[in-house]
Amino acid sequence: MRCLFVPLLLLLFSPWSLADTRSAVEGYQLQNGMGVLFKPTDQRGSVSIRLVVGVGFSDFSCQDRQLPHLMEHLFFSGLDGGDEADLEARMQTLGGQWNAYTSEGDTTFVIEAPAATQRQVLDLLLEALTRTRLDTAKIESTKQVLIREDGGHYSHLQRFLDHQNISRSGQEQLAVELGLACAERPQVAQLTQAQLEKLRSDWYVPSNMTLIVVGDLDPRLPAYLSRTFGSLPDHATPERRELPEMKGPAAPERTLNTGLFGEGAVLHWIFPEPEDADGAALDLLQAYLSDALYSDLRVHRELSYGPWSERASWSNQSFLSLNADIERSDQAATIQAMRELLDGIRQHGLDPQRFARIQRVARAQLAWSTPSNATLADYYWGALSDFDGEHFPNEERRLAKVSLQQANDTARQLFKGDGYLRIERPLLDDDSAYPLGAAAALALLLPFALLLRRRRG
Template structure:
């Protein structure tokens, strides 16, 4: 338990240092409770509002394909009600506090997001704890939560779509490649085997104090430290289950594939995908700056110079143990081949000639400024801490600026050349037929029907 002296010191920090902390967004008051629960508190000058993020360290990555949706199902179920009033009654109680809440399951965590008036921050936390630990897992509630997840995940492709190459996964080309490489599940996860026992086991094993981080940003209550010590300090810790190893690449992906997304349409999506290699100590900053550089280069080439795509983009993503680097462009169906060729030509020209120093410096300035304007307001700052938990240590989050300043053009040139040595995967997503193609098929069908009728009439006359 925290000593009275420690609680008094925290209170004085809230009273005297809030303006200093507000000026330094990377500085927080962070400490663990005796049960292992990590607190990250950030008083700000934004009055009357508090943003809360309770991060539980369990997500999709901790389960194999047969139970991949288990933490997601539990997340939904924990909003199903704590008494006979059910989900509606629970939501009404949060509304009565003037707050709003949601939750998100990601690869490595499940996070509960609350936005509440400062006056009700402790009452909102009480309600959250009740939802986490007092929710009863009835068969009716479990089935209702499963229906929600089925709706969120989308329906499975029909048989004709599978024959034409449509994926049973969500509509994402990079995930399709990851599936082919054995880094992602081949099918949408079945919910049939997820029962009450599995849900109870998940909550018992993973929803323990030493697997939680509570982030609070805003107009923090002066009595908050004592409240957190009392309410969150009573949560039991537990032995952590062994972390599941992420799968390595075990499959083979075709260099080029066309994925059918519907019956008729004149727009296609071109996706050029690479597996992202490790480039050493400055890996994260190197790929961030290279992503920004290629984002601008692709935009200038495809949109401004050739008018092929309105808003092409470059994204990085992770599946299993691999990271992927994806260039995506929405184009007219007839421009697919030209777009693919332009992307290959652009990348190899940049690799051959080297990146431009002035362009890099301009984009570096944007990258250095971005964290400041993205973290404006309590909600954005809380989300920043949530996404940066891996860099937190002893009351401070790591500043990415020093790493970004170290990276020179030569390092980006080397990273781009290394990227182009990796296998590339072109995935074109488009409907089965264009509008013109539909007309042609219709005309052919009409001609065939007419010929069949003429043949039938001729046959009948001969008789």
Template sequence: MNLIKLENGMRIATQQLDHTRSASIYFFIGCGSRYEDREILGASHFIEHMLFRGTEKRSSKQLAEEMDFLGGQLNAFTTKEYTCLYAQVLKNHVATALDIMCDMLCNPLMSDNDIAIEKGVVLEEISMYEDSPEELCADLLCESVWNTDSLGFNILGTRNTVNDLNSKKLKNYMQNFYVPERMTVAICGNFDENEAVDILKHYFSKKQNTGNFIKPATPKFNQAITLKQRDFEQTHMILGFKGLPLGDKNKYAAAIFSAVTGGTSSSRLNRRIREELGLAYSVYTFITSYLGTGLFGIGAGINHSNQIKAMEEILKILEELRNGISQEELYRTKEQFKAVMVMGMESSSALASAMGRGLLLENKYTDVDTMIKKIDEVTVEDIQNIACILTDPSNMALTVVGRPEAEQIYSSMFCKYCHR
């Protein structure tokens, strides 16, 4: 990876892959729901939508048609800590695609008419996620465990806050966050590096910073049981624990522990909950790391009448894992984990994404060889230690969406788990 830093602090990462015929371009901006105030919830995500609504020299229709003409892919997404605008195009179209993306980021129109139209789109997106048991359950879990911190805010905002957004609010917010010190761009594939850097300098070299650096924080993790009645075909539950922050030295052990628990077809949860008991079609684990904190979770979609049995089995499996795993289980999971990681990182898109995100949040990029080495170094003892950290009863929360049982039933199960 080649790293170029402009005088204003904007970082540009490039990686040549001469065997490819395309290139991927990823812009990362430190602008997410974690940095919002309650009055403008959803602003980061709404701005992401407005980037596609036209610029001073390109209408929304022209943006779409120009990218289609190039035969490329252009998209974006927003998380709690950043917004990402990305594209993948053939090697002879990189300069044009980069010019389009820079124009979108530097010169969005933000007209009142476009904002009014886009509000309808975002409100429908909110409704869509509320109709998804898994998404609704995950959002409610974050809101409950970080209920005193902006990390718990919903990325989409609320209907009220979205309706209250206007051009002035969005432009002021954007001016404070779409600044060089909070931006990275990564380009990976077959492209002319000098030409790409010249385009980026043309658009961004004169951009001024606001002193609004990304500042890590450690919010309090709150124990909570959150129950939501909804008319779904299944009851969805997520058992959450305080996880690891970005850059934690135990992150590789944690990733392998998550895979052993519920990340593979031979994982403990999949074998017991699905294959042996037939209690769920989908049962899974996840690890999400943020600046200063993180979340480890176990999720499942369950028939309403089986949710207590499933939860009892999940807690029993966690207790077993706290007593350790076998060397064979560790080796098998390591090999599967490495295979997924290596194959996933072989595309220019995955490399560019990892480079840009790593530089933005951790000010570094870890290459695949280093990650493989770190995975190979994980021991059985490391897994047992991290199991005790990630399944600590004092940092446990539960969210159930669908037809939850009475709260005291879950509380009783928690008490038993805490005293085992």
């Protein structure tokens, strides 16, 4: 452990340039296998902490999918007979704030704290992870929190609508159709204390954790971590579940009802990304499409106020989509405009001038933007799989290496199929409300009119 002190001290007190704000970090493992990443910055007086635990939704079946989320909430339920408010007060006394997030692949604890109390804050986090008692009352109370977070109890009507494939957002609906997402909303009522205890025992082990600390680092941090987090016992984690593969068939076009009456609609034209496509090329292509949609749909045709392109992942499959918020009366015109954009790329490739401009601004943003401690910590959290032991990828070089030819090849491969069109809109437009209202009123008045006529007769 002593060999770490000299390089860490040099790292802590060496000058840092803006050009080196992301890629270079100090990374090592504690003796029990826990990963540690340090990033000193010139933002004095504070630190951003991320503890990433390698367990998430995708490690469990659809029935038990909420287990890691329930476990995450329980870690904030209180210590030593106290409740959630008492635990929050302890963190506030240290000047910090914390939260946690469960995703498909990990559960991450997010802390912002003063530099002066960084070790005490980590003490409190360690206490929460190791000393939180899982009793029936806490579990049942926390289940109610998750139910409220998810919009209330899962009604029979909601389950029916889910099975009719009309109640979800466009991208989630496609993921369900392709077998990449659960067909029903995951429930918590059936989850047990034994399952939670097993989850904590199986997955909350040092070799399945990475601690990221960014900011004004305490030089005593390595010794502290070795003494505290480094004393946690380790063992192998269970094998991770195989992620579902994309399968079909999925409807080429589907309209999803988002209400009864309304004049608005949202279009999603979704394309599965090729498995071997370069990530930087896809990032630039996504930015190119956002710019093209803005120029065409908003500025020139005035069909959509805020069209956008987006990359998203479900299970082990990524998608790129073209999206637009529109008036429902403009649906056909918007689809045609998007089709013309895609056909132009298929036939002629990307516009060289627009691509060069998009690539130039993407690279420039890395130079003129100064990330905060929190932004850097979040970046390392999201890019952990790309860490080579010393450096994260150099984003500027990665973007600079993408040629126009490579971007065109990626676009043609991406758009070689027709994709999937999902349209979110209310069942009826506002004009339909008047005749329906009149018909309903007539249906209600007719029996009274007949009854009155009989009495007079």
